[in-house]
Amino acid sequence: MLIKLIISITLVLSLTNCSSTEQSSKSSVEKVNPAPLTSMYSFQVVNSASKVPVSVQQLAAELQDTDVVFIGEFHSHQGSHLLQLQLLEALFKQNPNLILSMEQFTRDKQQVLDKYLAGEYGESTLIEEGEAWPHYKGSYRAIVEFAREHNIPVIASNSPAMHVRCVGKKGAEIIARFPTEQADWSAKELDLENASYKDKFLSFIQSSGRSHGQTPEQQQESQMKTYAAQLLRDTTMAESIASAMAKRPGAKVVHLNGAFHSDSHLGTVAVLETMHPTLTIKVLSPVMVEDNMQPIATAAHYKQGEYIYLLREMPERFYDKDKRNASIRKLIAKRMTETCDIP
Structure with missing residues (x-):
């Protein structure tokens, strides 16, 4: 499937936006009898422990005592973004002391985002100067507008593209050489020894089968640099969440990210849990189904989060x-021209 192939290439080349994967298994399939998925906006949330479908209102009630809610997404999938909006609305009605944290904006653009939320900038300025993702209007506009209208702080939590690209090309040691004025834009230290996440990540990029003429040693070095770039995003986002909570005690955080950053409590979740082990964290993980009228999930899917939500597959x-x-060739050529400006 082209989407998966492009995701593999994207991870190997350390792109700005993160990637998410959909792993399907033909074994241990369990029917949960949710409603049919009749459109690309359709979704069905299922409690992974009970295997019982729940409404957004029920979900919000079950998340009442949760400190941080991770909503993993498939980028640009309408069902993912509708769930994010509806759950944010339901949680706000329950308790307005909320923080919205977004992978889709980077720390260096926080001031632009703040000025937009305060009514000082228009949307075009947010999109251009804030470097919003290309599909912002169709995917995140409604979510950000709800936050703006209800005075919910929005955290630009991710690491800037240049920092991610530099780590992907030169390794984690380059973090120490980031310019002083950029020092707070990304995490300063990475824990590269989380075996579970590292194994999952490296297995994924190795499955692309693309060595680009490298020796095994060169492949291993390149893969570890790519993993460090991924971990820079994860650690920066975890630190951003923790910092926002420290500034607003008692607030619940809703964090939006690609599913790879939160599935199975790995990635950003693992970093945050290590930093603050007493936090109560719940993960929602997306699953694209093969049969829209009779959606099914597998035992492996239920392990990805406390809740999964079923979606229609994206069009080929x-x-x-x-x-x-x-x-694919055009994408590779474009990314190969990207450089790191930090010596």
């Missing part, structure tokens, strides 16, 4: 092999 991007390959 290409059926023509030549067009698909041309698109």
Whole structure:
């Protein structure tokens, strides 16, 4: 599937936006009897422990005593973003002391985001100067507008593209060489020894089967740099969440990120749990199903979070092999030209 192939290439080249994966298994399939998924906006949340579908209102009630709610997403999937909006609304009605944390904005753009929320900047300025993701209007506009209208702080939690790219190309040691004025834009230290997450990540990028003419030693070095770049995002986001909570005691955080950053309590979740082991954290993980009328999940899916939510599969991007390959070549060529400006 082209989406998975592009995600593999994206991870290997350490792109700005994170990637998420959908791992399916034909074994241990369990029917949960949710409602049919009738459109791309449809979703069905299922409690992973009970295997029982729950409404957004029920979900909000079950999350009442949770400190941090991670909503993993498939980027640009309408079902993911509708769930995020509806759950944010339900949690706000329950307790307005909320913080919205977003992977989709980077720390260096926090001031731009704050000025937009305060009514000092218009949306075009937010999108251009805040470097909003290309699909901001269709995916995140409604979520940010709800936060703005209800005075919910929005945290630009991610690491800047240049920092991620530099770590991906030169390794974690380059963090110490970031310019002084950029020092607070990213995490300063990375824990590269989380075996579970490292194994999952490296297995994923190795599955792409692309060595680019490298020796095994070069492949291993390149993969570890790519992992460090991923971990820079995770650690920066975890630190951003913790900092926001320290400034607003008692607030509940809703954090939006690609599913790979939170599935199975790895990635950003693992870093945050290490930093603050007393926090109560719950993860919602997306699952794309094969049968929209009779959605099913697997035992492996239920391990990805306290809740999963079922979605329709995204449309195939290409059926023509030549067009698909041309698109991949264009993506690789573009990313290979990106450089690190930090010596």
